Amino acid sequence: MIFLFDFRLFSQEFIRPVVTNYGVWKLRECIIIRLVDSDGNVAFGEVSPLPWFGSETMEDALSFCVQLQGKISQDGIFQIPDFLPACQFAFESALASLQKNQQLINYENLDFCGLLPSGKDAINQCLILENQGYTTFKWKIGVEDTDTEIEIFKLLISQLPSSAKLRLDANGGLNFDSTKLWLSICDQFSEQVEFLEQPLSADKFGEMLELSNVYQTKIALDESIATLQQLKQCYQQGWHGIFVIKPAIVGSPSRLKQFCQQHPIDLVFSSVFETEIGRKAALNLALELSNYHRALGFGVQHYFRETELNWLENLWNKN
Ligand SMILES: [Mg+2]
Structure with missing residues (x-):
């Protein structure tokens, strides 16, 4: 055809x-x-x-x-x-x-994770999103210095309802010591912190694997598994933590499906700020492959x- x-x-x-x-x-x-x-x-x-x-x-x-x-x-x-x-x-x-x-998606029933801005603006935005019904939030760290961010983190945690979840995403911007510091702090708030995402750069896989066995807080890989080949590699090298998948850039959906159906891994799906065209396709895939029912990282509508x-x-x- x-x-x-x-x-x-x-x-x-x-x-x-x-x-x-x-x-x-x-x-x-x-x-x-x-x-x-x-x-x-x-x-x-x-x-x-x-x-x-x-x-x-x-x-x-x-x-x-x-x-x-x-x-x-x-x-x-x-x-x-x-x-x-x-x-x-x-x-x-x-x-x-x-x-x-593709199935028709009923957006009403989906649980989205709302993206917060970095820095202290997160505190206000979190309240706005909370009022819109969000219960899972993602905050970017590794942007300002660690001490400042830890202070903001504590404020953010203190205003979250106890049932809410917070994801921290460093985009590979931490070093080994600041990662340990963050993980030990997150361990103190284990009820509310869902995971720490990509603390170190993709070339530091060994360090992240080591730390994932030491702390209670889960680590999620994102940059490390940007493509399907990298995802397979990390899986083969023993990653049993969370995998963040951006369907729009990870590669062939049919091959992703095949891999995930053969290897039931803990997945979080995440947006790359698509239009509704890419968003629908990505959500379709996410709904088909989610095993652990984590909130979908597509709460980004307020950015457009x-x-x-x-x-x-x-x-x-x-x-
Ligand atoms: Mg990320």
Whole structure:
């Protein structure tokens, strides 16, 4: 089966920049792809790369789209090379939606983790999200100095309802000693701290494995498992903690599914600030693969202005 293919660039400015250990991120750019089958059925997919995380760049993705010259076969979709993981996700999920392999999601029933800004702004934002019904929150650390962040952490914990959960994400920005410090503090609040995410950079796997056996607080790998190959490697090297999966950049959804069905691992799914196209596809996958029922890391809507209802139609007609 050959599909007609075309694509458009789309970007959204964040209401407030996303500040992490990587720096300040202001604009989310992506490529929306469209497949049309021989009966004229249409489906969309989204390429939302995160190159500092190990995916292809927008340029890589664009040149892939351009060289297709307006068509791609079903085999071609499953043969997209591994160095284009965000493209693998976009094309496979568009294909799944054409083949009606996606379930309809009832968003009402999903439990999302709300993303807080770094620093002390987290305290106010947490109250706002709490009022919207969130009970799980994620706070970025490793941005300011450790002592300051620990003080803010204690304030944040003190205002959380006792049933709420807090995830800390360092984006690899801690060192061995500050990781130990954070883990020992988290152990004191084990009721509320769900896990510490990626304390050390991806090349420090051995250290994270060691620490995961010493403290009660769970460690989650994120940057270490940005692609499916890395995920498999960490699993084989004995990682039994939590795996954070960003479906939009991890690579082929069908191969991810296969791996997760054969190896029931503790998964947390997480957004890369997709539009509703990528979001739906990612949530579909998440719902299919979640074993442990952890909150979905897709509580990021408050980072964007609401898009116009017919944004997709406009995007195609404009160009
Ligand atoms: Mg993370």
